[in-house]
Amino acid sequence: MNTCLWTPSPERVASSNITDFIKKVNEEFGLSLGNYDDLFEFSVAETEKFWSFLKDYAGLKAQTWGDRVLVDGDKMPGAQFFPDARLNFAENLLSKKDDSEALVFWGEDKVKRSLSWKSLHEEVSVFAQALRAQGITKGDRVCAFMPNMPETIMAMLAVTSIGAIWSSTSPDFGANGVLDRFGQIEPKILIAVEGYHYNGKSHDCLEKVQAVVDRIPSLEKTIIVPYTRENPDIRGIKNAVLLDDYVAGFEPAEIEYEYVEFNHPLYIMFSSGTTGKPKCIVHGTGGTLMKQVSEHLLNCNNGDGSRVFYFTTCGWMMWNWLVAGLACKSTLMLYDGSPFYPSGNILFDYADAEKITMFGTSAKYIDALNKAELKPRETHDLSSVQSMTSTGSPLVAESFDYVYRDIKQDIHLASISGGTDILGCFVLGNPTGPVYRGEIQCRALGMAVETFDDNGKPVRGDKGELVCTKPFPSMPVMFWDDPDHARYRAAYFEEYDNIWCHGDFISIDKETGGIVIYGRSDATLNPGGVRIGTAEIYRQVEALPQIQESIVIGQDWQDDVRVILFVVMKDSNVLDEALTKEIKTKIRTGCTPRHVPAKVIAVSDIPRTKSGKITELAVRDVVHGRAVKNKTALANPEALDLYVNIAELQQD
Incomplete structure (x- = not known):
């Protein structure tokens, strides 16, 4: 028997983005979809209609979307969404321009600050001008060795506004780990922090930065961002300049957006690299935007007024996922440092103080709170927190119990799973549906997810491989330096012809449709x-x-x-x-x-x-x-x- 732990109130369901979206879909296409399950079936049966309508509903901007929605839709890989579109990623994320908060930042207990949408526009404008003045253009790579702080988002938006390609990692990486990643993609610019705070201590990064810069010959400039000190000595780093000096002489102006193809490379992501050098996974502009906006808007119920937090570093794809919340006009709540300094209450202190509405974290963090016997429900208000999402590893049933017993009773708890490979989720939460103990609620919209048995046939109730039987916009464009796409095909399409095999071992419940992940197939x-x-x-x-x-x-x-x-x-x-x-x-x-x-x-x-x-x-x-x-x-x-x-x- 599946134990139901939470059901949204009728008022909550009625006011949700999903309910509104279903109503508009019904009006547009003359349908009578009644709930999320109906919407899911529509989204995979009518792929073109779903994604085309989503972009309009979300107010996504483009110079042109073109007339074609999907070509070669029977090919994986090979399918192309919106092949005639021209758009800019940063333009879609800079969706407001007023004095309300775009970014809020806590760096442990050392730094607290916020940035308005208007200020974010201005900072992006001057940084983009400086990059253009240096000759950075469409397709050039810019890499960041940065904490999860406002300057990182500002830099990413400036880079993508001119059609250049962004790649990032976090400052806790060693020099060799950074070189294994950035060394493969020949960046022209490195943006690096001089140090960072962790567990109450400051950690210097300049020695690592120097070691990296000395071994990447393609670098033309290294931009150093002060964080733990105002005027670091950067004389030992080749072609280095402080951020303020780099943008000096430029005044805020209207941002000049470079309109690029739907599949133009936006991000280069990296596999974990535990079985060799990390794979460089290239994600496209339009697919990333559409996939992540669909999840923020519909599955997480984020929008204008939402205050969205995810505990992540810039070396994890959840950072890339988080920043897309800007396209939904949400305020991003950034945190960098230890989640247990000065105590395990710090993130809940943050949630209360800054009125966070979505609290995103990892399954391991929730388990650690449980093991530490913390009871935020007794020590914090948390009235603003509507939802909690968990990823990184499967959320065990006991952690579901812990959240509802010791964190908050009336909360939408969504275990979510997908990965760097798709910059989004295959399975995730539904704010209009019940939460069952130990289960991920639903399959993601537009994602034809199935469980295949050993004979390659779909099954319900039994364990098998997680597959996706139809193309979706956020499939990688390619792997870097993989001209014949051999490594790309081997990664996802070797097991089954024309079907994405993700490498997760899962089951889909016959009654609830909920998903349980049992681990990686190769493990x-x-x-x-x-x-x-x-x-x-x-x-x-x-x-x-x-x-x-x-x-x-x-x-x-x-x-x-x-x-x-x-x-x-x-x-x-x-x-x-x-x-x-x-x-x-x-x-x-x-x-x-x-x-x-x-x-x-x-x-x-x-x-x-x-x-x-x-x-x-x-x-x-x-x-x-x-x-x-x-x-x-x-x-x-x-x-x-x-x-x-x-x-x-x-x-x-």
């Missing part, structure tokens, strides 16, 4: 030839109060695979025989006997990517004595040493 376990998702095990283990975190892999053993579970203990708890037995019993009763680990081993740390995702594949490689191809992609590569030559893994 699924296969004991006795039965596929098991790793998230199923994490859900059981991490509900135990003695366990802080865990990671599970399959170890090749005696012509089969056995399940190995590593656990990080909470506080002073010890993994003894009694706890090991309790762990195995909980997994056996909560999952199946096949899920029960052959070994449970305590470790002090778990390797993770820069965006906080645990790296099962890297641990599996180390356990099997294989080299991990790209340790610089990890936030804590030293943690891999804990998994080398573990004696217990050589025994039955």
Whole structure:
């Protein structure tokens, strides 16, 4: 039985953007769609009508949209949306020009400031003029090594206003990690912060910046943004200039927008890079805009007056997703630093003080709050917060319980999932529908998501591969330096012809239509030839109060695979025989006997990517004595040493 945890009030449903959108769709096309499920079916059956109507409803701007909506719609890859359109991304995000707040920023407890729409326009204008004066034009790459602060958004808007291509990463990356990414795409400009705040301390970046600049010969200029100090010494960095000096001499004026093709490269994103150099995923201007606006406007109910927060760095695609909220006239709430400094209440302090309406975070953050036994519902007002979104890893059922018990009862909790590959979601929230415990509410509009079984047939109720059977606007335009598209095809279209295979192991519930994600397909376990998702095990283990975190892999053993579970203990708890037995019993009763680990081993740390995702594949490689191809992609590569030559893994 699916447990319903929240149902929106009739008033909330009636006043939602989705209800209004459905009404307008019905009027436009003579239909009688009644709810989100009806709208979803329309959006995948009538792809051209849906996306064309969405752009009009959202008020998206273009020099021209052209007459054609979709050509080669039967080809993946190869389909092209709005092939005759000419538009500008920044023009759509600079959707207001008044004195109300466009951006609000907190840098831990060190910095608090805000920027009006009018000021944002002015800053974008002078920066874009400076870039043009230097000769930066359509198609040039500009990279940012920046925190999630207003200057980063201003710079991105200036870069995209002239049709140049934006790519960013966060200042906690090491020099090699930055070079692995930016070194592949030959940028002309690097925008870099001189330092950043984390956990109450200031961290200097100039040495890293110098190391990066010295090894990217294409760079013409490095623009340094002061953050932790006003006048940093930048003399050691080749062709470096402070931001204020770079834009000096230019006055705010009307922004001169460069109108580009729908598929003109907008962003270059990077895969996590744990299996080699990161893939450079190129996303187009129009597809990114349409996909992200549809999610903000309809699935998150954001619009004029919304105050939208996502805890993210500039090295995670959620930053790119967040900034599109500007196209819906929403105010963006930016935060940079530790979510637990000076205490675990800081983000809820922010929510109350600044009247945040959408609170976006990661599943790991919610789990950490639960483990820390924080109860924001008792310590904070949170009356402004209408919705909470969670991504990065599957949100376990116990975390749903925690949110409704200890954060807020009347809140739309939306677990969402998609990725860097599509700059949006395959599955996400529906503010007009019920929330069921442990389930993602619905499939994204315009996304023909199915679960395929081992025979490549759609199934309901059973586990299988997440696929998308029809094209959608935010498919990558290409991979950088992949002239014959071989790597692009191999990444998504090798498993099934003409169908996107995402690499997630999921099920779609027969009754509710809700989705459960069991982990990545390439990390699924296969004991006795039965596929098991790793998230199923994490859900059981991490509900135990003695366990802080865990990671599970399959170890090749005696012509089969056995399940190995590593656990990080909470506080002073010890993994003894009694706890090991309790762990195995909980997994056996909560999952199946096949899920029960052959070994449970305590470790002090778990390797993770820069965006906080645990790296099962890297641990599996180390356990099997294989080299991990790209340790610089990890936030804590030293943690891999804990998994080398573990004696217990050589025994039955």
